[in-house]
Amino acid sequence: MKYSWNVACETLRLSPPCIGNFKEAIKDFTFNGFAIPKGWKASHFLTLYWSASSTHKNPEYFSEPEKFDPSRFEGKGPAPYTFIPFGGGPRMCPGNEYARLEILVFMHNLVRRFKFERLILDEKIVFDPTPKPEKGLPVRLLPHKA
Ligand code: HEM
Numbered sequence: 001m002k003y004s005w006n007v008a009c010e011t012l013r014l015s016p017p018c019i020g021n022f023k024e025a026i027k028d029f030t031f032n033g034f035a036i037p038k039g040w041k042a043s044h045f046l047t048l049y050w051s052a053s054s055t056h057k058n059p060e061y062f063s064e065p066e067k068f069d070p071s072r073f074e075g076k077g078p079a080p081y082t083f084i085p086f087g088g089g090p091r092m093c094p095g096n097e098y099a100r101l102e103i104l105v106f107m108h109n110l111v112r113r114f115k116f117e118r119l120i121l122d123e124k125i126v127f128d129p130t131p132k133p134e135k136g137l138p139v140r141l142l143p144h145k146a
Helices: 002-014 096-113
Strands: 020-022 029-031 034-036 049-051 114-118 125-127 131-133 139-143
Touching (some): 002 096, 096 114
Antiparallel strands (some): 020 049, 029 034, 114 139, 125 131
């Protein structure tokens, strides 16, 4: 289901369910000209946070970043650490393969068994703190004829 997964990835790029996370610097480093000292982590004044939402919209790696385009994931796909809905490195989400399976099984059943129509076409996405359709994405399901 390569194309379906490309569609799911493009959705995870534009609306990552986990918008980022806090980390602690284990050594001194420099990022974009900012010196980050060892020991920085989430606290009142010193916050080290990686953001999936902004990383995913970097035009250097995703041309026309607001455009929904599953073909970005064809071939080798995005450069390492530019697409990070499941994080990256040693604390990356251990449930990512299970999530992939669940998403693809859901998409398969939805598309193969039903035609569906969104009931609210201009429904907003709200953050509480994860992104969700404001009214729960009501849809009308119409079973395909057998
Ligand atoms: C679309 C679904 C999911 C997304 C987008 C997601 C995303 C993430 C992200 C971004 C992190 C933090 C990574 C980091 O800070 O470096 C994380 C951690 C984690 N996720 Fe997921 N996740 C998903 C589904 C799941 C599922 C299905 C499970 C379990 C069955 C799971 C279990 C975990 C656990 C245990 C951690 C903590 C790992 C650690 O701190 O070592 N996740 N997830």
